[in-house]
Amino acid sequence: MYYCRLYEILLFFFSLVLMMTNINSTTLSVENQSSSIHLRAPSFSGIYHTNLLSHSPSQILNKNENEMKLISKQNQLNPCNNGSYIKTNGTTCGLKEIMIGRCNEYQYIKRGLYLSNTTEIKNCTKLYELFESAARYKSYCNTNMSTYESYFQYALDGVHVINRALFWSGTYGLAHAYSNRGINYITLEDTLAAAMADGLLWCGKENDTEGFDYVSCPRNCKDNIWADDAFWGLASRTYAQKVAGEIYLVLNGSRTDGHPSFRNGSYFTTYELPNLQKTGQYRVTKMIVLLMHAPDQKVIEKCGEKSLRSLETIIRGYNIDYACKDDPEELILIMCSDQWEARECQIARKVLRQQWNIKVYGKSNTIYHSISFLFLFSIIINYFL
Numbered sequence: 001m002y003y004c005r006l007y008e009i010l011l012f013f014f015s016l017v018l019m020m021t022n023i024n025s026t027t028l029s030v031e032n033q034s035s036s037i038h039l040r041a042p043s044f045s046g047i048y049h050t051n052l053l054s055h056s057p058s059q060i061l062n063k064n065e066n067e068m069k070l071i072s073k074q075n076q077l078n079p080c081n082n083g084s085y086i087k088t089n090g091t092t093c094g095l096k097e098i099m100i101g102r103c104n105e106y107q108y109i110k111r112g113l114y115l116s117n118t119t120e121i122k123n124c125t126k127l128y129e130l131f132e133s134a135a136r137y138k139s140y141c142n143t144n145m146s147t148y149e150s151y152f153q154y155a156l157d158g159v160h161v162i163n164r165a166l167f168w169s170g171t172y173g174l175a176h177a178y179s180n181r182g183i184n185y186i187t188l189e190d191t192l193a194a195a196m197a198d199g200l201l202w203c204g205k206e207n208d209t210e211g212f213d214y215v216s217c218p219r220n221c222k223d224n225i226w227a228d229d230a231f232w233g234l235a236s237r238t239y240a241q242k243v244a245g246e247i248y249l250v251l252n253g254s255r256t257d258g259h260p261s262f263r264n265g266s267y268f269t270t271y272e273l274p275n276l277q278k279t280g281q282y283r284v285t286k287m288i289v290l291l292m293h294a295p296d297q298k299v300i301e302k303c304g305e306k307s308l309r310s311l312e313t314i315i316r317g318y319n320i321d322y323a324c325k326d327d328p329e330e331l332i333l334i335m336c337s338d339q340w341e342a343r344e345c346q347i348a349r350k351v352l353r354q355q356w357n358i359k360v361y362g363k364s365n366t367i368y369h370s371i372s373f374l375f376l377f378s379i380i381i382n383y384f385l
C-alpha cells in the first residue's frame with residue numbers, strides 16, 4: 001500500500017517535470033519559428049483620391065505592367081470595348097457600373113458602419129445621373145466648383161457627422177487606417193459621395209458619342225485652375241459643412257518637404273477649415289488635433305509651436321475649442337505597424353513580444369519553477385499529513 005502510493009507520487013512528479021519540459025520545448029520551438037518567419041509589415045501607403053493632376057494613373061496602376069497594352073492617344077476606338085485590359089490615361093472603364101455598384105454597396109451592405117442616423121436611402125441611379133450630367137459631354141477644363149453641386153447636395157442631404165469626423169493633411173494613409181473605413185471615425189472618403197468616386201478617373205469629351213474621354217484626360221488646365229479641384233474641392237467643402245460637435249484632425253509633425261504641418265494651399269486649409277459650421281444646432285464645438293511624428297525622423301513641429309499656433313488662433317477665432325495632442329498611442333501603434341523596422345518601433349515590439357509571451361506561455365521559467373515546486377511540495381506535505 002505504502003509502496004504503491006510512493007510510486008504514484010513519483011509518477012506524478014515525473015509527469016510534472018515532463019510537462020514542464022514540454023512547455024519549455026514548445027516555447028523554444030515557437031520562438032524559433034517566429035524568428036524564422038518573415039511576415040510583411042502592413043502597409044498603409046494609400047492611393048490618393050484626386051481625380052486628376054497630383055497622382056497619375058500610371059502610379060495607381062503600376063503593377064503587372066507586362067500584362068498591359070499601351071494604346072496610342074490617336075486611337076479613336078473606345079479602349080474599354082476592346083475585350084482585354086488596356087492601360088490608358090483616360091476615364092476609368094466601367095465608371096458608371098462602378099459608381100452605381102459602390103452606391104448600392106455603401107447603402108445596403110455597409111450602412112451600419114457609417115452614418116447610422118440617416119435612414120433615408122438615396123436613389124443610386126439618380127445620384128449617378130446627377131454626376132454624369134455634370135461631367136459627361138463637358139470639357140474637363142470648363143469644369144469648376146459649381147459643376148458637381150447638385151450631386152453633392154443630393155448625396156449629403158440630411159447627413160450630419162457628429163463627433164466622428166476626421167480630417168487629415170499630409171497623413172492620408174495613417175488617418176485612413178485609423179478611421180478604419182468609417183468604423184472608428186468618418187473621413188471625407190467614407191461618405192457616400194466620395195466613396196463612389198474614390199480612386200476613379202474621368203473627364204468629359206465634347207461632341208463625342210461616348211461623352212467621356214477613355215483614352216486620355218488632361219493633367220491640368222492652364223487657363224482654369226478650378227477644374228482640378230472641381231470635384232474634390234467641392235467634396236471637401238461640402239463635407240466640412242456637414243460635420244458637427246468634436247472633430248479630429250491628423251497632422252504630420254515631421255514633414256520633410258519643407259511645408260509646415262498646417263500649411264496654406266492644402267485641401268484642409270483651403271476648403272475645409274473655412275467651411276466649418278460656427279453657429280447653429282450642428283456647429284463644430286471643438287477641434288482635436290492629433291500631431292504625429294514619424295518613427296526615425298526628426299520632430300519638426302510640436303503642439304503649441306509654429307504653424308500649430310496659427311491653427312489654434314484661427315480655430316479660437318471661430319469660437320471653437322481647441323486641443324492638440326502629440327502622438328496618441330493608438331496612432332503610434334498604427335505608424336509602427338507601417339514602419340516595422342524603425343528604431344523606436346523595435347523597442348515597442350520587444351516589449352509587446354514579452355507581454356505576449358507571458359500572456360500565451362505563462363510567466364518566465366524561473367517563476368514557473370518555483371510555483372510548480374511549491375505546488376508539488378504542498379501536495380506531498382498534504383499526502384503525508
Ligand SMILES: *[C@@H]1O[C@H](CO)[C@@H](O)[C@H](O)[C@H]1NC(C)=O
Pocket residue numbers: 020021024365
Ligand atoms: C527551460 O528552458 C530554460 C532556458 O530557456 C532552461 O534554463 C531550463 O533548464 C529549461 N527547463 C527544463 C525543465 O527543461
Ligand SMILES: *[C@@H]1O[C@H](CO)[C@@H](O)[C@H](O)[C@H]1NC(C)=O
Pocket residue numbers: 028031032035
Ligand atoms: C533556432 O534553431 C536553430 C537550429 O535549428 C538554432 O541554431 C537557433 O539558435 C535557434 N534560435 C532560437 C531563437 O532559439
Ligand SMILES: *[C@@H]1O[C@H](CO)[C@@H](O)[C@H](O)[C@H]1NC(C)=O
Pocket residue numbers: 069071081082083
Ligand atoms: C484591342 O486593341 C488592340 C491594340 O490596340 C488591337 O490590336 C485589337 O484588335 C483590339 N481588339 C478588339 C477586339 O478590338
Ligand SMILES: *[C@@H]1O[C@H](CO)[C@@H](O)[C@H](O)[C@H]1NC(C)=O
Pocket residue numbers: 056058070071072073087088089216
Ligand atoms: C500616360 O501618361 C504618362 C505620364 O504622362 C505617360 O508616360 C504615358 O505614356 C501615358 N500613357 C498613355 C497610354 O498615353
Ligand SMILES: *[C@@H]1O[C@H](CO)[C@@H](O)[C@H](O)[C@H]1NC(C)=O
Pocket residue numbers: 117160162
Ligand atoms: C443621432 O442619433 C443620436 C442617438 O442615437 C441622437 O442623440 C442624435 O440627436 C441623432 N442625430 C441626428 C442628426 O439625428
Ligand SMILES: *[C@@H]1O[C@H](CO)[C@@H](O)[C@H](O)[C@H]1NC(C)=O
Pocket residue numbers: 123124125126129
Ligand atoms: C431612381 O431614379 C431614376 C432616375 O432618376 C428613376 O428613373 C427611378 O424611378 C428612381 N427610382 C426610385 C425607386 O425612385
Ligand SMILES: *[C@@H]1O[C@H](CO)[C@@H](O)[C@H](O)[C@H]1NC(C)=O
Pocket residue numbers: 142143144145146147
Ligand atoms: C462655373 O462654370 C459655369 C459653366 O462653365 C459658369 O456658368 C459658372 O459661372 C462658373 N462658376 C464659377 C464659380 O466659376
Ligand SMILES: *[C@@H]1O[C@H](CO)[C@@H](O)[C@H](O)[C@H]1NC(C)=O
Pocket residue numbers: 170171172173174252253254255256257292294297335
Ligand atoms: C510625415 O511626413 C514624413 C516625411 O514627408 C513621412 O515620412 C511620414 O510618413 C509622414 N507621416 C504620416 C503619418 O503620414
Ligand SMILES: *[C@@H]1O[C@H](CO)[C@@H](O)[C@H](O)[C@H]1NC(C)=O
Pocket residue numbers: 206207
Ligand atoms: C463641339 O461642337 C460645337 C458645335 O458644333 C463646336 O462649337 C465646338 O467647338 C465643338 N467642340 C469641340 C471640342 O470640338
Ligand SMILES: *[C@@H]1O[C@H](CO)[C@@H](O)[C@H](O)[C@H]1NC(C)=O
Pocket residue numbers: 260262263264307310
Ligand atoms: C497663409 O497665408 C496667409 C496670407 O495669404 C498668411 O497670413 C498666413 O500666415 C499663412 N498661413 C500659414 C499657415 O502659412
